[in-house]
Amino acid sequence: MRLQMEPGRQEILRYLGASSAYGNLCLFVGAGFSKELVGPDALSWGALLQQAAIQMGVDFDFSHNSMIGVGYPEVASMLCLQHSQENSISYNLSLAALKREVAELTSWYPDENRKSFYADKLMEISPSWIVTTNYDLVLESLLHVASVTIGPNEPLVFPKGRIPVYHLHGVRTDPEGIVIAREDYTVLFRPNEYRQIKLALTLKESTTLLLGYGLGDDNVLTAYDWSRNVFNYQSETYPHAVIQIVRAPNPKPRPYRAGNGVLVLETSNLEAFFEELMPFIRERKEQDRLAYENLTALERYINTNTASAVELFLDDQARRTEILSLLRMNHARLIHCFIPFFERCVDQAFIRSSGNGQFQGYSECLTVILDVMMAYSDTNVPPALFQKIAHAFNRLAPYIGRGMGQSHSSHRQWIARKGQLQYRHLKELKIYSRRKEWEYVLSLLAEFNLDRY
Known part of the structure; x- marks a missing residue:
């Protein structure tokens, strides 16, 4: 569930396949993705502001020395200020005018020759959600009815079976919601601002694949910092990483980490990257298909060959270990028939x-x-199964001992194996036994110091 500090190229690609299968693969898409699909008609942020200035009739000097090192949101604000002064209107009206122009200028769609390739690949990758800084609807045009457009002021919720495309900076069909000027970005940094917190949690809880994006926005960089340093709890139970795809004329074969810790994978272009990724996506899907068939076969075997399956489970340690291993990894699928x-x-x-x-x-x-309990040595036993284990143990407890009518072999086994049980399992068993007043179970657990915190 976790990549090495310096993973190889295939390890990263295989990790992306695992994340897709797990269901928490997030695509973070920037302007470079649209340019790849649309071609020269797709404008960079700088070119977009220049074209908007022309459309608004503002002779704004983008090449002036004072513009060196100035961020685009600040440039957008300066453009609106000049427009408002020249036209004797309020700054807000000028900002609204800029947003309308931007909405019109981003009315582009993917080239038909590339559309089918990327549409097929996106559907096969099957991201759980997509976050984009783009205003255009290129992604929605690729995903057709499989997607749902979500604006920056809407919660990131979506219908089952649909891929949400969350437009972090607004969508062109709603010009008022476009985030482009300094004032718009200022709102994003308010305490408890939904978009900023949601973005940070998305980066924390997903494997995030950056496509055509370079982690350039302050709010995105802040969210990335939050995901690592504010929401800094660690978990090995799900795949999570930030992987950036960078186009280069001579791509380095070996991945590397950027200064901010993001894993970088270089490629000649996005099409080449998708071609490289797809075998690993398909490999994982085939693994999952075979696993599904194996689980179906096991489920059928347990349900239709009950007597022989029970005998084998009791007598064959290897078979019991195999079934419990499958249960541990797939209890959501098997628990209903295993109980x-x-x-x-x-x-x-x-x-x-x-x-x-x-x-x-x-x-x-x-x-x-004991074997069933130990199968969950590194996690909690599912509650429905734990209840059955507890009742079985209570039923058996009177016969574990060295007295008359008791099983001496059970007593020896209990002495030999009890130290291997997890504290949390024993603690829960003792709490439940107290509630049920199971004296024999409590007697067996008496030597454990289970009342400490």
Whole structure:
């Protein structure tokens, strides 16, 4: 779930495939993506402001020395100020005029020759959401009905089965919501501003693939900083990384980390990158397909061959380990059929010990209970399964000991393996046993210091 500090190229591509399969792959798309698909008609931010100035009738000197090092939002504000002064209107009216011009100037769509290639690849990559700083609708034209456009003032929620395209700086169909001047960006840095917090959490909780974007906006850089230093909790349970695709005439074969920690993968162009990525996307999909078939087969086996499956689970350690490994990794899929199967295994173990002097079944039952608990050694046991484990353990507890009518082999096994159980599992078992007043279970747990925090 985590990339190495200096991962190889294939490792990164395979990680993107895993993120797509996991369901938290975010594409962060900038102006370079639109230029790749639209061609020369797509304007850079600087060219867009210059063309807007012409349309507004403002003779703005973009080449003046005073413009050196000035950010585009500041330039946009200066342009609006000059327009308002020359036309004796309010600054807000000039800003509204600039936004209308920008909305018209960004009315471009992808080249038909490239459209099908990128549309197919985007659908195959299947991002969970897309964040873009672009005003245009190029992405929506590629994804057709599979997408939903979300403006900067709307919450990032979307219907099932649709890919949200979140326009961080506004969308051309709503000129008033366009973020372009300094004043617009100032709003983004207000305390508890939804877009800024959501962007930071998206970067934190996703594998974010930067396409045609260079982490240049202050608010995006701030969100990236927040994701690393403010929301700095760590998790290894889901894939999360920021990977930037950079076009270069002679791309470096080896990925590297930029000064801000972002992983950089160089490519000659975006089309070449998609061609390189797709085999890894397909490889992971094939793995998932085979895994799905295996899980379906296991589910069918458990449900249709109940008696033989129970016997094998009780007697064959290797088979039991295999099933529990699949359960641990896919409990959302298997838990509904495993719980009744587990109960049948416990019942069968007790049947084996139903005769006079037949204690081996109790030891087999304890083996199953402990193996199931240990399968979740690094995480919490699903609550529905934990309840069944607790009841099975309570049922078995009177027979674990060295007294008359008790299973000595179960007692030896308990002594040998109890130290391998997780504290949180034992703690929860003790809390539940207290509530149920299970004296035998509490007696077995008495030696553990489970009342500490």
